[in-house]
Amino acid sequence: MTTPAVLADGLPGDVGRKRAAISRRGQARRGGRTRFPLWSWFWIGFAALYFLVPVFSLVQFSFGGTLANGRSAGFHWFLAVFDDPAFRSSFWLSAQIAFETVALSLLLMVPTVFWVHLRLPRLKPVMDFVSVLPFVVPPIVLVVGLEPFLQNFTWLYSRPEVLPFIYVVFALPFLYRSIDAGLRAIDLRTLSEAASNLGASTFGALARVVLPNLRSAVIGGSLLTFAIAMGEYTIASLLLFNTFPVYIFYIGQGPAAHEATALSVISLLLTWIAMAALFVIGRGGRETAQLGVTK
Amino acid sequence: MAAVGTIEPAAGEPSVGPPSVGPPSEGSPSGSALQWRRGARTWLRWIGVVPFFGYLAIFLLIPTGELVVDAFKGPTGHFTGANVSAAVHAPYLSSFETSLELSALSALFGGILGVFVATAVLHRGVPAALRPVVFTFSGMASNFAGVPLAFAFSATIGTGGVLTGLFQHLGVDLTTLVPLTSGVIGLSLVYTYFQFPLMILLVIPAIDGLKREWREASTNLGASTISYWRYVGLPIILPSLLGMMLLLFGSAFSAYATAYALSGSTGNLVPEVIGNLLNGNITVDPQLAYALAFGMIVIITVVLVCYSLLQRRASRWLR
């Protein structure tokens, strides 16, 4: 089948399609042509509520309750949390781990995805499949299986630096998908062939031509990875490291429910800042770049 | 990675024009040399992916393999089927049942809601400007899971939650209708929170792959919206939809943090039981934990096999 240069009427999608048609004779909208998409809006509204109500409740809770002196809490719980040295240490630990995870995943994934696109395109289906594995592999199973192996490396096992090595596995789908989408958008093969035709080496081609084009995809994937590593609870808690989510959980188990919700709001804000940054960066495979689950 | 595998004209071959990747010409005097070099290059190509697959082997394959072996070992290291047999009998069998039930429910809820929202957003009557907004919010919500999500739902439909209070005025007690700490209904609603946005992100490319011409051709031939979906739209994307719902199923099945934060040590999901057996909340029994983890691996493997079969099927109509 040959690809036609122009689609049915040469217009991109439905963008800008305006259905409102007002008759010259001032008639009301005619049957069938401008029906308001009621069900569409219903589902969108339902989804919006599903998304917002728990967030709203969480935020309300974090500002709620009354203090011993009878005043309403306001920012009290937040301030109390900030004062806790354990908060600060766990937060910085998580941030550090998240940075290391991002660095390590980029180091592993960027060259690999490039390589597959340039030299081993037939490996793509395999990569696609491998990249969904971490969606479904239970973190708890991974920890259980990794423990005996890691115990051979006591110097690493007892330090929180072990976490990024495991988190890389869970960051894989997001980074892979966003880099892959970015590369697909810029026809890597033609670009690098054109560049080497002009005398640049493959490496020079990558550095000068392709990487700048790919920046937003890489940044997007990194932000996601960061958010995921920042929020990971299962592995950290089972390996007994006091990361930020572990700390939130610990506070939540105690009597300080309001503090726990304040912490959750902070954690939520962090994720959202990452997502908002993704939105601003836009482009670069936005659709696939945001796939993410922390378990 | 620069020098390895760079395509350049072989030595001795007159380098005319751009270097080409094509096979060496038949009668070329340096043919055999080229052949050798090409062979070497083919082999070298695989070097580029060794770090990646090596890494995965260490951090994904070896632990899994280790687990499978350990599941069949007794405390003193001898081989036995006792652990696995215990894992698939009461009381642990019910953990598997609960986990499967929860995963199926939340995959169903999340999958269906996700598909509806995705089709709604792609509807012609809905402004296109809404799309990136929905993408972003889906990205946020699908990443909002674990401990904070558990607290958010406690604050919503838990004891003293915002909705609980509202519904009390209507005479409905949410804490017994959708209890968060027992049963699977409440928990599946919590999981749906990150499942349906995930489904939106997964499914939008598939729905986008349905060509406008198909829709218009079917309308032109007299089909209603329902007939279109029944005969054309759904049959084309059903394999992808099912595949994605399987991914949701798997991701719910393997989730731990959210459920654990809600039910603490009383939880009866497989991951929770494994966690309890490991950290000694109730008893320490690593062998049994291995056997339960092995059970999870079996189920996940089944999920993945079905997923890849469906993927193959899905690519039949959508290129």
Place this chain on the structure above:
Amino acid sequence: MATIELQELTRRFGDVVALDSLELEVASGEFVSLLGPSGCGKTTALRIVAGFEWPDSGRVLVAGRDVLDLPANRRNMGMVFQAYSLFPNMTAQQNVEFGLRVRRRPKHDRSKRAAELLDLVGLAAQKDRYPRQLSGGQQQRVALARCLAIEPSVLLLDEPLSALDAKVRVQLREEVRRIQLELGITTLYVTHDQEEALSVSDRVAVMSSGRIEQIGSPAEIYGHPRTPFVASFVGTMNHLEATVVSSAAGKVRCGPAVLDVGLSAASHSDGDVVTMYVRPEHVHVVALAPGQDMPPELFEGKVTSLTFLGPVTRVGIASALGGLLADVSSSMALSLAIDSTVGVSIEAGSLRSLALT
């Protein structure tokens, strides 16, 4: 069969006026082509008739009945799209049956009708193939059979052949015409390929910027373009600047020459500057033997270009009248060389001006 009437159809997309008070009537059983440059509103007009688009104002009557109130799936019109409209999950046969299936017609009726139609488009042997197993041309035949299956009141085709290669295109357009004549179905055919429009239509409507510039039989459109746009859009045209010498006698001066243009200059008064049009096939070229004098009835010209077009060669000539293109038989063109001097004449009666509006 039904008539189609488009009355004062106007459609704007933001600032773009896609249709500007479009008027068109298609008689029962007639084959009318909408021909025009890209973006002139052909697709918009067709989609309004089919019910996928709505006008800001105006009416669409089919068999005398206003159809704008009918949803697209109740209009019973057959539409063939540019490409990729076959349902990929159905075989050719199932595709053809689709319209009958949603009309809940019994199974054996459906398959009988589908078999007839696949036979009609010459694809009886391929009935169990899926679209991806069919060539582009075969796919379009199935699409045609599919919309004929519902016995549509009118047939709408939006550039159905533009994704096909040249040879298949010619073959298939003839087949579309044959089937149309056989069934006597009223047909609106959108294309930007003028050869296609001229070769198969009863009438051609040339569109530009959302309006119809001229509508008429292919011979009229080609031989008697009424507007400068039609003159230059359909086929190739020479333009000559001229001054009216005698409107009564129908004579104009063009460069040094006084040309007889018959009656069409009668609407001008003496001294008016007009543009005269003549097709390259009506400009004749005579090669001169070395040393031969220019015959008095010929103008002198100099060959500036030679473009081989197959049976004819298009000769570019610089003459006292201005630049001219002439089509000469390719065998005759062998005796011409760039920069050689030639004698040029314009066929009597072929030179015309356009009535200015």
